[in-house]
Structures are given as structure tokens and as C-alpha cells.
Amino acid sequence: xxxxxxxxxxxxxxxxxxxxxxxxxxxxxxxxxxxxxxxxxxxxxxxxxxxxxxxxxxxxxxxxxxxxxxxxxxxxxxxxxxxxxxxxxxxxxxxxxxxxxxxxxxxxxxxxxxxxxxxxxxxxxxxxxxxxxxxxxxxxxxxxxxxxxxxxxxxxxxxxxxxxxxxxxxxxxxxxxxxxxxxxxxxxxxxxxxxxxxxxxxxxxxxxxxxxxxxxxxxxxxxxxxxxxxxxxxxxxxxxxxxxxxxxxxxxxxxxxxxxxxxxxxxxxxxxxxxxxxxxxxxxxxxxxxxxxxxxxxxxxxxxxxxxxxxxxxx
Amino acid sequence: xxxxxxxxxxxxxxxxxxxxxxxxxxxxxxxxxxxxxxxxxxxxxxxxxxxxxxxxxxxxxxxxxxxxxxxxxxxxxxxxxxxxxxxxxxxxxxxxxxxxxxxxxxxxxxxxxxxxxxxxxxxxxxxxxxxxxxxxxxxxxxxxxxxxxxxxxxxxxxxxxxxxxxxxxxxxxxxxxxxxxxxxxxxxxxxxxxxxxxxxxxxxxxxxxxxxxxxxxxxxxxxxxxxxxxxxxxxxxxxxxxxxxxxxxxxxxxxxxxxxxxxxxxxxxxxxxxxxxxxxxxxxxxxxxxxxxxxxxxxxxxxxxxxxxxxxxxx
DNA sequence: TAAAGCGTTGCTCTAAAAGCAACGCTCAGG
DNA sequence: CCTGAGCGTTGCTTTTAGAGCAACGCTTTA
Numbered sequence: 001x002x003x004x005x006x007x008x009x010x011x012x013x014x015x016x017x018x019x020x021x022x023x024x025x026x027x028x029x030x031x032x033x034x035x036x037x038x039x040x041x042x043x044x045x046x047x048x049x050x051x052x053x054x055x056x057x058x059x060x061x062x063x064x065x066x067x068x069x070x071x072x073x074x075x076x077x078x079x080x081x082x083x084x085x086x087x088x089x090x091x092x093x094x095x096x097x098x099x100x101x102x103x104x105x106x107x108x109x110x111x112x113x114x115x116x117x118x119x120x121x122x123x124x125x126x127x128x129x130x131x132x133x134x135x136x137x138x139x140x141x142x143x144x145x146x147x148x149x150x151x152x153x154x155x156x157x158x159x160x161x162x163x164x165x166x167x168x169x170x171x172x173x174x175x176x177x178x179x180x181x182x183x184x185x186x187x188x189x190x191x192x193x194x195x196x197x198x199x200x201x202x203x204x205x206x207x208x209x210x211x212x213x214x215x216x217x218x219x220x221x222x223x224x225x226x227x228x229x230x231x232x233x234x235x236x237x238x239x240x241x242x243x244x245x246x247x248x249x250x251x252x253x254x255x256x257x258x259x260x261x262x263x264x265x266x267x268x269x270x271x272x273x274x275x276x277x278x279x280x281x282x283x284x285x286x287x288x289x290x291x292x293x294x295x296x297x298x299x300x301x302x303x304x305x306x307x308x309x310x311x312x313x314x315x
Numbered sequence: 316x317x318x319x320x321x322x323x324x325x326x327x328x329x330x331x332x333x334x335x336x337x338x339x340x341x342x343x344x345x346x347x348x349x350x351x352x353x354x355x356x357x358x359x360x361x362x363x364x365x366x367x368x369x370x371x372x373x374x375x376x377x378x379x380x381x382x383x384x385x386x387x388x389x390x391x392x393x394x395x396x397x398x399x400x401x402x403x404x405x406x407x408x409x410x411x412x413x414x415x416x417x418x419x420x421x422x423x424x425x426x427x428x429x430x431x432x433x434x435x436x437x438x439x440x441x442x443x444x445x446x447x448x449x450x451x452x453x454x455x456x457x458x459x460x461x462x463x464x465x466x467x468x469x470x471x472x473x474x475x476x477x478x479x480x481x482x483x484x485x486x487x488x489x490x491x492x493x494x495x496x497x498x499x500x501x502x503x504x505x506x507x508x509x510x511x512x513x514x515x516x517x518x519x520x521x522x523x524x525x526x527x528x529x530x531x532x533x534x535x536x537x538x539x540x541x542x543x544x545x546x547x548x549x550x551x552x553x554x555x556x557x558x559x560x561x562x563x564x565x566x567x568x569x570x571x572x573x574x575x576x577x578x579x580x581x582x583x584x585x586x587x588x589x590x591x592x593x594x595x596x597x598x599x600x601x602x603x604x605x606x607x608x609x610x611x612x613x614x615x616x617x618x619x620x621x622x623x624x625x626x627x628x629x630x
Numbered sequence: 631t632a633a634a635g636c637g638t639t640g641c642t643c644t645a646a647a648a649g650c651a652a653c654g655c656t657c658a659g660g
Numbered sequence: 661c662c663t664g665a666g667c668g669t670t671g672c673t674t675t676t677a678g679a680g681c682a683a684c685g686c687t688t689t690a
Contacts, residue, residue: 010328011400014647017325028668038649043668045647053407056604060668062656069416069606070407077403081396085326088392092368092385101384149381163687287687289371291384329678343637353680358637360678377636377687478656602656 015049016078018042019057023075027064094129101293104133106142106151108210108280109235119301130293138233139210146283152294153301154283157252158210167281169302173252175214175275176267178242183266185248191271194222202226203241203249206233215250218274239265252278330364331393333357334372338390342379409444416608419448421457421466423525423595424550434616445608453548454525461598467609468616469598472567473525476596484597484617488567490529490590491582493557498581500563506586509537518545518556518564530565533589554580567593 021031022042032039050057057071067075094100124132137145139156146154147164158175161167177197179185188196204226205211219226230241230249238249239256243264251267259265269276282301284290290298336346337357347354365372372386382390409415439447452460454471461469462479473490476482492512494500503511519541520526534541545556545564553564554571558579566582574580584591597616599605605613 010332013325013327027666029666039668040650040670041648043670047669053404055407055411055607059603061602062667063658064667068604070410073406073410074403077399081399084392084396084399088389089368091388092370095385095388096370287376288374289383292370342635344635354637355639355681356679358639362638375637378689379636 011049011052012045015045015052016074016081018045019049019071020075020078022046022065023058023067023071030064096292098127098293098296099129101291102131102133103153103291103294103297104135104151105153105155105297106135106137106145107155108139108142108157109136119297123297123300127293132297138206139213143283146285149285149288152284152288152290153298155280155301156210156283157255157280158214158278159281159283160210160213161281161283164286165283166286167283168298169282170279173254173278173280174269175211175250175278176253177248177270178239178251178256178265178267179248180243180246181263181266183242183246183248185268186266188268191269191276194218194224194270194272197248197268197270198224198226201230201245201247202228203230203232203238203247204228205235205238205250206231209233211250211252214274214278218272221274222272250275252280254280326364326367327360330360330367331389331396333360334364334386335390335393337361337380338373338382338386345379411607413442413445413608413611415444416606417446417448418468418606418609418612419450419466420468420470420612421450421452421460422470423454423457423472424451434612438612438615442608447612453521454528458598461600464600464603467599467603467605468613470595470616471525471598472570472595473529473593474596474598475525475528476598479601480598481601482596482598483613485594486569488569488593488595489584490526490565490593491568492563492585493554493566493571493580493582494563495558495561496578496581498557498561498563500583501581503583506584506591509533509539509585509587512563512583512585513539513541516545516560516562517541517543518547518553518562519543520550520553520565521546521548524548526565526567529589529593533587536589537587565590567595569595 018031018035018037018041021035022028025031025034028039028042028046031037031042035042046058053070053074055070056068057074058065059068091100120132120134124130135145135151139159142151142154142156143159143162143165145151147162157173159165177185177192179200183200185192185196185200204215207216215226229247230238232238232241235251235255238251239259241247242249243259250270253260253267256265256267260267282298284298333346333350333352333356336350337343340346340349343354343357343361346352346357350357361373368385368389370385371383372389373380374383406415435447435449439445450460450466454474457466457469457471458474458477458480460466462477472488474480492500492507494515498515500507500511500515519530522528522531530541544562545553547553547556550566550570553566554574556562557564558574565585568575568582571580571582575582597613599613
């Protein structure tokens with residue numbers, strides 16, 4: 001009587017669907033009319049279901065069908081499964097509608113202000129249900145976190161683009177010489193010659209930072225030796241350094257919009273291709289599908305940010 | 316972005332199965348080896364699942380696949396569904412193993428003792444998880460309850476078999492004249508002539524009882540008129556009636572094994588075909604699949620009960 | 631740089647589902 | 661008692677979906 005076969009085989013959707021339809025409709029033929037499917041199909045599928053579970057599930061009367069004891073159990077199971085499935089679809093729809101989801105951003109230090117004021121504030125306000133993780137990190141760490149999947153989106157200044165990382169947008173943001181507004185350099189015509197800049201005390205970012213990598217490159221290319229009097233992994237420290245003396249440091253203009261607007265600092269262009277062509281990149285992991293929320297945020301970033309070119313935006 | 320189609324379509328089992336296998340195995344090809352299915356099949360089924368939910372579910376890397384955010388949600392859903400399904404199978408197996416279930420019996424009065432001592436005691440002891448409902452009723456009610464599905468199994472004495480009712484077993488249990496052990500009738504040779512019995516005060520079962528229907532039939536056939544001095548719907552009352560006087564009543568021998576063994580009453584055979592050929596029937600509703608527990612109990616009843624013939628036991 | 635491994639795609643083949651017509655049966659009504 | 665409508669079921673065919681096979685493009689590793 002008891003089917004000896006392993007119950008490993010999962011329950012087919014059609015079986016349960018027809019089974020449920022037949023019992024709710026009261027008869028196989030009624031279900032047939034409702035579903036616009038031949039009665040024979042329903043009959044057979046129910047039979048398959050029966051021999052799959054190894055028990056009789058419906059009582060076949062001359063007038064319709066009724067559920068057996070086992071049939072009722074399975075019917076309850078079907079209903080529970082159905083609501084669970086609808087709940088699932090609801091969750092996915094919520095996610096699709098950006099009412100739910102998680103986005104992890106990793107951005108270079110100094111650009112957080114810009115991001116928060118430009119895009120993130122609006123986005124967070126419009127989608128309060130979204131969980132947004134904003135991680136400040138050195139450029140190399142931004143790239144690494146995106147590469148390893150810890151961050152969905154990365155914003156990095158002058159990142160070293162490696163295979164597996166796709167830049168969906170970029171904006172040219174020259175690395176400038178940053179000094180106090182009353183600094184003698186401000187009286188020279190721009191772009192400044194590199195030698196002029198190097199006459200003054202120098203503050204540099206630590207190794208591993210995108211800025212520092214650019215500077216190192218320029219150091220090699222120009223066959224000069226930079227002798228920094230201050231090295232820091234904090235942009236704020238560097239800003240503080242130049243704002244309280246006659247020192248100079250290299251920071252992207254975008255990273256100190258606040259100070260420039262308040263006339264606490266000035267950014268002076270430098271006559272060197274590497275400095276001039278520095279770019280901020282919005283990067284993602286190649287071939288990694290973004291969640292709907294992340295996609296939306298990504299497009300907003302690339303649209304509101306003053307990017308000139310968008311290379312391969314594949315959303 | 317968002318799939319506009321209705322999410323009415325239910326999720327196919329194969330889709331989820333392959334999807335889960337690929338993610339747990341780490342790669343489609345690994346899952347392919349584990350399931351012994353071509354990788355292309357898995358890839359395609361997952362793609363079908365993806366366009367069914369309208370979202371990307373896995374990240375395709377050069378080295379295997381990973382779940383997206385939506386994929387993880389669906390993965391959790393699959394796991395929950397899986398345990399729910401196993402729970403279901405467990406319930407059904409328990410029911411199949413008679414560890415769970417419900418049986419409703421309807422039996423004629425007077426045969427409960429026999430049943431309880433013969434079969435039910437053992438059965439209940441062996442399957443304590445089973446819910447067994449034992450309903451005493453008049454024969455016609457037994458038949459009706461079985462017919463209407465209120466009782467799974469019926470045990471009826473001389474039931475009027477109607478279409479829709481199947482007798483799975485029957486035992487010949489002649490209707491006897493029941494008297495006190497010292498009654499004058501006991502000194503006559505058996506089978507007694509009907510006229511001899513009718514000379515004594517008569518106690519009869521109420522109308523609607525199987526016994527009474529038999530008696531009525533005999534009354535018509537023998538062209539005699541029975542004048543009962545006591546009519547009761549309680550066998551116990553009838554027994555009491557004959558045990559305390561010189562009255563006589565008609566009861567099946569099997570209904571008073573206790574009293575016979577204790578020599579409180581004696582059952583005397585009567586020379587009439589209707590009385591002689593009375594039968595107890597075990598009946599079920601035609602075309603009604605019994606639960607495993609009910610099936611088991613039914614077979615035990617038909618085996619342990621002293622039935623001579625079993626007509627169409629279709630379990 | 632070459633080889634191994636991955637997911638994917640076009641094609642063919644097989645197995646499952648669906649449609650169709652007919653049968654046997656139960657059950658309500660004349 | 662009998663008839664007819666309605667039901668579930670069964671053999672058959674047609675259609676669809678799943679599965680196998682070989683090859684391609686790609687990423688990752690030695």
C-alpha cells in the first residue's frame with residue numbers, strides 16, 4: 001500500500017495546481033472549464049500526484065470529487081505554499097520598487113561631502129526603507145572592495161583600473177596645488193610650473209592613496225624628487241597644514257569645494273599632464289548584476305555628478 | 316527593468332532545484348556533475364527562472380556563480396519551501412504508518428463489547444496517536460452515517476444494503492430467542508418452532524433497529540402477529556426484561572456472549588430462515604478511499620472477526 | 631602566454647504534457 | 661424502472677518543454 005519509492009522527488013507545480021483547482025471547483029470538469037484545460041489532463045496529473053505521494057488524495061464520486069484525509073493535508077500545504085510564494089513575489093517587487101534593498105558604497109576620502117550633498121541626501125530621503133552603507137576608504141581599498149564584492153559601487157579618485165573593474169562614468173578633476181588664499185603662489189599665472197610649486201614646503205598624502213600614486217608618477221616622470229615635510233593619510237590634516245602656513249599640497253579641487261567657497265583655501269592648476277588629466281571614476285565589478293536599488297543610485301550618481309563621459313554604462 | 320507580466324505563473328520545481336543546486340555547488344558545472352545533468356540544461360532553467368521573476372538572480376563569474384540579493388531571497392524561500400515539503404511528507408508518512416490519523420466507526424448497539432474486546436483494544440493500544448471515534452447507533456443510522464461519510468467503517472447487524480454501500484465482510488449470526496437459563500423453552504429441542512416462542516411474553520427492539528426489521532419480516536412471512544409486551548431501543552433493557560422473568564426476546568447470540576458465559580441468559584435457535592440467515596456486515600462507502608489507518612483497522616476487523624465470507628474487500 | 635575551467639548557445643532528440651474522442655459509471659428525474 | 665445528463669477515465673494523436681551534444685567566448689590560473 002505504502003509506496004516504497006523515496007520521497008526525494010519534489011512536488012510538481014502542475015500537479016498541485018490542478019489538484020487544488022479540481023477540489024475548489026468541486027469537480028474535474030468544472031476545473032477544466034475554469035482553467036480551459038482538458039479534463040483528461042487534470043485527471044492524469046492528479047493521478048501522477050497521487051502516485052508521487054503514494055496515497056489516494058481525492059474521492060472520485062459520480063458527482064465531482066472530494067478530498068481524502070491525506071488530500072486535505074496536502075491542500076493545506078498548497079495554500080501555505082501559495083501565500084509563501086506571494087510573499088516572496090511581494091518581497092521581490094518591493095526590492096524592484098526600491099522600497100527594500102541594500103547598497104554598499106565605497107568612496108574615496110574627500111568626496112563624501114560632495115556625494116552626500118549632491119545625490120545621497122536626496123536618494124536616502126526618497127527611499128527611507130533602503131539600507132545604505134557608505135564606506136570611506138583609500139582609493140586602492142575602494143577598488144579592492146568593489147572587486148571583492150564588498151561594495152556595490154565605488155567612487156575613486158584616479159584609481160588604478162584593473163581587469164574585472166568597470167568604470168561606468170568618469171569626470172576629469174585635475175589635481176591642484178592647494179594653498180592659503182594669501183599664499184605667494186596665488187599671484188603667479190596658472191597653470192603653475194611644477195618647479196614653482198616645489199619651492200614651497202610640501203604636504204603629501206600617504207602611499208596607497210590615489211593622490212599619492214599620481215604624485216609618485218609625476219615625481220618619476222619629471223625626474224624630480226619631492227621632499228614632503230608632512231605625510232598624512234588624512235586630507236583634513238593636509239588641508240589644515242596648508243591653511244595655517246605657507247605650505248602646499250596636492251588635492252583635487254572637488255575635494256575642497258567647501259574651503260574654496262569660504263575662501264579658506266585656493267586650488268591652483270599645475271602644468272603637468274598627469275595632474276591635469278586626473279579623473280574620478282565611478283566603478284563597479286564587471287559582470288556583477290546590481291540590485292534595482294543600486295542600479296537606480298548608480299544612474300543618479302552618473303547623472304547628477306558633473307561627469308563628461310560615461311563609458312560602458314550597462315544597467 | 317521591472318517585468319510587467321503578471322506574477323500569476325507559479326514557480327516551477329525544476330527551476331528552483333537547479334538554481335539551488337548551482338548556488339550550493341558553487342558553479343553550474345559542479346551542479347551538473349552532482350545531478351548528472353548537462354550544464355546547458357541548468358543554465359537555461361535558471362535563465363527561465365530569472366525571467367519568470369523578472370530579476371537577475373545569479374552573478375555569472377568566470378569561476379562559478381554567486382547569488383544576487385534577489386537570488387538570496389529566493390534561496391531562503393526555496394529552503395523554507397523544502398522543509399515545508401519534508402514536513403508534509405512526514406505528516407503523510409505518519410498517517411501512512413498509522414501513527415496519525417482519524418477513524419470514525421459506527422457500530423450497532425450490542426456489538427461494541429465484542430469489537431472492543433476483540434479488535435479495538437489491541438488496535439488502540441498499538442496506535443495510541445490515532446484518533447478513533449466509536450459511535451453507537453441503530454442499524455439504519457450506521458448505514459446512513461457510512462453512506463454520508465460521517466463514518467469510515469460501519470458494523471451493522473442485518474443492515475438493509477443500499478446502493479453506495481459495500482459490504483466488505485459478513486458473518487452469519489442467527490437471531491436467537493433469548494431467555495433465562497431456567498426458562499421452560501430451554502427444555503425444548505432446537506431449533507425451536509416459532510409458535511413455541513410466541514407463546515411467551517415478548518420483548519422487541521424498537522422500529523428502525525436491524526433486529527426489529529428482521530422480526531417484522533418474519534412477522535409478515537409467517538403470517539403471524541407479534542404482540543410484544545415490551546418495546547425498547549435498548550438491548551440492555553431487553554436483556555434485563557428476559558433475565559428477570561419468563562419473557563423472551565430476539566437478540567443475536569454474539570450480542571450477549573457475556574451473559575451466556577456467565578449463564579445469566581441462554582440463546583435458543585429458531586426454526587426460521589430469516590432468523591437463521593441473519594448476518595452482521597462490515598460496511599464502507601462505495602468508492603471512498605479509506606485512510607491508511609482505516610484500511611488497517613478494517614483488515615484487522617475482517618480477519619479477527621469470525622467472518623466466513625469476505626465479499627469484495629478492495630483495500 | 632597557454633591551458634583549463636566556466637557559462638552560454640545552436641542544434642537535435644526524447645519525454646512529458648495537452649488535446650480529442652469515446653467509454654463506463656453514478657446519479658437525478660420522468 | 662428506466663433514461664439521460666454529467667462525471668471521471670482511458671487510448672490515441674499532436675504539441676511543447678526538457679535534456680543531451682558539441683562548440684564558442686570568456687575569465688582565471690600555471
